[in-house]
Amino acid sequence: MTRSTRMFEIIQILRQAPRPVTAQAIADQLEVTKRTVYRDISSLQAMSVPIEGEAGIGYVMRAGFDLPPLMFTAQEVEALFVGAALLQRTGDAGLQKAARSATGKIAAALPDGRRPHVPHHVSAWTTIAPSPLADTLRDHIRTGAELRITYDALSDQRSTRTILPLAMIYFTDAVLLAAWCGLRQDFRHFRIDRITDCTATGAQYPERCQRLRFDWERSDPMRDYAMAARD
Incomplete structure (x- = not known):
């Protein structure tokens, strides 16, 4: 990897990171030494690339920095x-x-x-039941909207919940909605094909949803997925 390519990759890593990234983490990803990362970051800062931070704490890219259109390999x-x-x-x-x-x-x-010349053929076979609410749920995740849903569990138990939708999880046999459940005051996962009704309450909590999403990602959510997919 050339130095210019490496410096470009450092910019990409920092632009995509939701929190400060240490020089060691960058070095591990690029398979170089920390000293090399420190030197490259100093060079980028000298070129007015808005990287903030310091050794031992981590680095962030100040908001608003953008790159020209990219060319893919x-x-x-x-x-x-x-x-x-x-x-x-x-x-x-x-x-x-x-x-x-x-x-x-x-x-x-x-x-x-x-342009891609290698033919790729992907099987369309699936056991996932489609849901007409998928687009709507994604829209509400983006805006941090509070929702009132009607949910039919596998046991034929119907319930109404007020939730804050956080993420969509795609399995090979089901699509789940991760959400903060007002009834349980905890994270819950709902199969979207069993959500029979979805109505926005009119309230939006984008900042709270962002904090909840961060906590959900740290809570080892995979442990609940398989059970939710069967519920």
């Missing part, structure tokens, strides 16, 4: 096209439509030499 393009094709298995029509649009834009913008 051939392997990155193939990864994007395979990932988009795999969305067929989610049963999510909204995501599938968006994936077709995105890959069309990428293909149109690439020079001939970068």
Whole structure:
């Protein structure tokens, strides 16, 4: 990896990080020494790239910094096209439509030499039951909206919950909604094909949802997924 490529990668790591990143973490990801990372960050700062932080604490990229349009490698393009094709298995029509649009834009913008030439065929087979609420749930996750849902559990028990939706989790056989449940005052996971009704209450809590999402990600949520997928 050339120094210019490495410095570009450091910018990308910091732009995507939700919290300060240590030099050691960057060094491990780029397979270089911490000393090399310190030197590269000093050079970037000298070029007015708005990186803040210090050794031993971590580094962040100040908001507002952007890069010119990126050019993907051939392997990155193939990864994007395979990932988009795999969305067929989610049963999510909204995501599938968006994936077709995105890959069309990428293909149109690439020079001939970068367009994917290796054929990739992805099976569309799936056991996931589609849900007409998928697009709506994603919209509410983005805005931090409070929702009132009607949920049918596998045991034929119907309940009404007031929730704050946090994330969508895609399994091979089900799609789950991670949420903060007002009834249980805890995180819960709901199969979206069993949500029969979803209404926004009119309240929005984007900052609270962001904090809850961070706590949910730290709570080892995988332990509850399998059970929720069967409930």
